[in-house]
Amino acid sequence: MIPLSWYLILAASIFCIGLYGVLARRNAIAILMGIELMLNAVNINLVAFWRYLTPSIINGQVFAIIVFAVAASEVAVGLALIISIYRRKTTVAVEEINLMKW
Amino acid sequence: MTVLQIIFLGISVIIVIGALMTVSSPNLVHAALWLILALAGVAAIFVLLEASFLAVVQVAVYIDAISILIVIAVMLTRRAMGETERQINRSWLLAAFAAFMVFSGILSLFSQVPQLANTPSDLVESSEFYIQELGKALVNVDQSIIPFEVASVLLLAAMIGAIFIARPPERAGGDS
Numbered sequence: 001m002i003p004l005s006w007y008l009i010l011a012a013s014i015f016c017i018g019l020y021g022v023l024a025r026r027n028a029i030a031i032l033m034g035i036e037l038m039l040n041a042v043n044i045n046l047v048a049f050w051r052y053l054t055p056s057i058i059n060g061q062v063f064a065i066i067v068f069a070v071a072a073s074e075v076a077v078g079l080a081l082i083i084s085i086y087r088r089k090t091t092v093a094v095e096e097i098n099l100m101k102w
Numbered sequence: 103m104t105v106l107q108i109i110f111l112g113i114s115v116i117i118v119i120g121a122l123m124t125v126s127s128p129n130l131v132h133a134a135l136w137l138i139l140a141l142a143g144v145a146a147i148f149v150l151l152e153a154s155f156l157a158v159v160q161v162a163v164y165i166d167a168i169s170i171l172i173v174i175a176v177m178l179t180r181r182a183m184g185e186t187e188r189q190i191n192r193s194w195l196l197a198a199f200a201a202f203m204v205f206s207g208i209l210s211l212f213s214q215v216p217q218l219a220n221t222p223s224d225l226v227e228s229s230e231f232y233i234q235e236l237g238k239a240l241v242n243v244d245q246s247i248i249p250f251e252v253a254s255v256l257l258l259a260a261m262i263g264a265i266f267i268a269r270p271p272e273r274a275g276g277d278s
């Protein structure tokens with residue numbers, strides 16, 4: 001059988017790849033893709049802990065479903081913001097979006 | 103090595119390759135397609151973890167809805183950043199270093215988790231039983247109806263907000 005640590009290492013590597021994408025990409029949509037990868041890593045961890053430690057308590061899956069809802073709303077609002085900024089400034093590069101810079 | 107372990111390793115390799123190509127591909131449409139591959143791998147991981155309902159939700163929410171949103175947003179904003187333009191910022195080495203440090207930090211934390219070598223006990227009930235339990239838990243007053251309803255309101259608010267934010271600015275004198 002698969003030990004729990006394999007799932008945790010897989011989730012950690014996806015999380016860190018997503019973190020690199022968030023920190024290094026210039027395109028705002030690519031940054032959102034990195035955030036999606038990070039949220040998926042968190043979900044893998046939640047479900048793996050549910051399956052290995054407390055399979056009789058279903059709340060682990062409920063947590064994962066709420067993370068799904070939060071991810072969906074986050075990506076909808078984020079993409080709406082990006083499209084709105086693109087209409088005003090004709091750019092999606094994050095360092096050129098300085099509307100709120102003091 | 104059992105068959106399950108080989109399947110897990112294969113899926114992991116697919117996910118990691120998909121994720122790496124997502125953050126490194128200069129063409130954003132290709133990056134979105136690689137992201138879909140990684141998300142499909144995560145759905146397969148959910149199947150391995152015997153969370154069948156979550157695997158279906160992963161396909162329906164991530165692979166359908168979110169990736170279609172991302173692809174459409176990429177197409178709408180394609181003129182802004184061509185493939186020839188630089189896709190990573192100046193401090194990408196620092197970013198890679200930070201990500202690597204976080205990864206090694208998480209790995210070193212694993213020594214403090216006592217259940218790491220656990221192998222799963224067999225599920226006592228059939229998988230249909232767990233889907234029923236999940237559905238009951240979501241609407242049970244004693245369990246998680248409040249987080250469920252709050253998530254619903256959050257989704258509604260996000261939908262209205264997204265429509266409002268992404269609406270084109272009204273032209274002067276126009277009644278669009």
